[in-house]
Amino acid sequence: MTNDFCMKSLARALVEKQPVYEPGRPIEDVARELGFDFHTIIKMASNENPLGPSPKALAAAREALGQAHLYPDGNGTRLKEKIAAKRGLRTEQLVLGNGSNEIIELLGHAFLRHGDEVVMGAPAFIVYKLVTLLFEAVPVEVPLVDHRHDLEAMAAQVTDKTRMVFLPSPNNPTGTANSEEEIFAFARALPSHVIFVFDEAYAEYLDSPPDLRPLIDEGRNVVCLRTFSKIYGLASLRIGYGYGSAEWAALVNRVRQPFNTNAISQAAAVAALDDDAFVGECRRRNREGGRQLEAGFASLGLESVPSEGNFLLVRVGDGVRFFQSVQAQGVIVRPLGGYGLPEYVRVSIGTKAENERFLQAAARALGS
Numbered sequence: 318m319t320n321d322f323c324m325k326s327l328a329r330a331l332v333e334k335q336p337v338y339e340p341g342r343p344i345e346d347v348a349r350e351l352g353f354d355f356h357t358i359i360k361m362a363s364n365e366n367p368l369g370p371s372p373k374a375l376a377a378a379r380e381a382l383g384q385a386h387l388y389p390d391g392n393g394t395r396l397k398e399k400i401a402a403k404r405g406l407r408t409e410q411l412v413l414g415n416g417s418n419e420i421i422e423l424l425g426h427a428f429l430r431h432g433d434e435v436v437m438g439a440p441a442f443i444v445y446k447l448v449t450l451l452f453e454a455v456p457v458e459v460p461l462v463d464h465r466h467d468l469e470a471m472a473a474q475v476t477d478k479t480r481m482v483f484l485p486s487p488n489n490p491t492g493t494a495n496s497e498e499e500i501f502a503f504a505r506a507l508p509s510h511v512i513f514v515f516d517e518a519y520a521e522y523l524d525s526p527p528d529l530r531p532l533i534d535e536g537r538n539v540v541c542l543r544t545f546s547k548i549y550g551l552a553s554l555r556i557g558y559g560y561g562s563a564e565w566a567a568l569v570n571r572v573r574q575p576f577n578t579n580a581i582s583q584a585a586a587v588a589a590l591d592d593d594a595f596v597g598e599c600r601r602r603n604r605e606g607g608r609q610l611e612a613g614f615a616s617l618g619l620e621s622v623p624s625e626g627n628f629l630l631v632r633v634g635d636g637v638r639f640f641q642s643v644q645a646q647g648v649i650v651r652p653l654g655g656y657g658l659p660e661y662v663r664v665s666i667g668t669k670a671e672n673e674r675f676l677q678a679a680a681r682a683l684g685s
């Protein structure tokens with residue numbers, strides 16, 4: 318083969334510049350690398366639900382597998398009806414996604430042009446920046462203050478070129494949340510050429526999550542994102558949704574693949590929405606686990622950021638070294654150098670036993 322055939326020269330210029338998302342390390346990789354048994358490793362790196370999937374969702378997914386030869390309902394009618402009833406929305410306001418991450422990308426397809434500005438916090442969920450760059454738009458990053466989104470500073474960065482503003486609350490990776498009052502004031506001050514995207518991935522962990530439906534009903538350009546990956550324990554099935562005005566949903570539904578969400582996930586999500594007992598139990602156990610970890614950190618002399626989510630940001634010194642040390646002991650956490658927090662790691666709250674094991678590994682990591 319001659320080097321006349323060069324794929325790189327055929328790619329769009331942005332492709333090589335595109336940063337690569339670094340996911341939490343899969344258990345299998347780490348097990349193979351360390352020569353450990355798969356079952357001896359615990360993953361506290363991706364904010365997954367340590368209690369597993371909702372049992373009702375699992376049963377529904379198993380049943381749906383029997384129809385795996387049929388294309389899914391591309392409109393996701395049953396799931397949309399369920400979401401609409403549960404959340405007080407109309408089905409026309411909904412867009413289903415292959416995880417809520419896909420909806421972030423669909424927002425790019427529908428709304429971002431070359432040179433548009435997208436305002437976001439730093440550090441915030443990294444996918445906002447990746448999608449912005451993918452569409453040759455410009456990320457405008459506004460530093461968090463005390464690990465919280467500074468809405469006044471974000472508002473000050475809005476210009477004629479701003480097309481979108483992202484706000485996750487609770488935020489990932491910091492776990493901090495903004496109040497409903499300040500979010501409403503921020504949204505109402507945005508000009509009409511800006512779309513406000515409110516990411517509610519961890520909303521179910523809050524006692525009373527902010528409800529942005531009044532902003533949508535007022536006719537503002539507000540879009541909210543939810544996922545089944547976190548409290549519902551369905552991260553592997555890749556299912557989430559967005560809601561906004563019916564006009565917004567109609568636009569975004571035009572730019573998605575016809576079968577972007579599959580029937581197994583749709584069935585599981587419908588059942589998960591009926592499993593209030595599971596969600597309540599997860600929320601309760603998450604609180605307990607959070608307190609357990611905080612107490613453990615305090616006794617190790619570590620400072621952690623108060624979190625409203627299912628994970629904690631903790632300052633350990635050299636984040637990569639700590640990550641490697643606990644990993645060698647079979648516990649996977651997330652180093653945050655990519656988020657500009659090299660002294661921290663993010664730890665997902667596990668079961669009582671997992672938290673205990675992590676704290677023991679942390680003590681050794683710090684002692685060595």
Ligand SMILES: *Cc1c(COP(=O)(O)O)cnc(C)c1O
Pocket residue numbers: 364415416417418419442485488489516518543544545546547552555556557
């Ligand atoms: C986990 C997470 C999501 C959910 O992503 P999915 O694609 O639905 O799995 C979205 N936003 C934030 C901030 C998250 O942390």
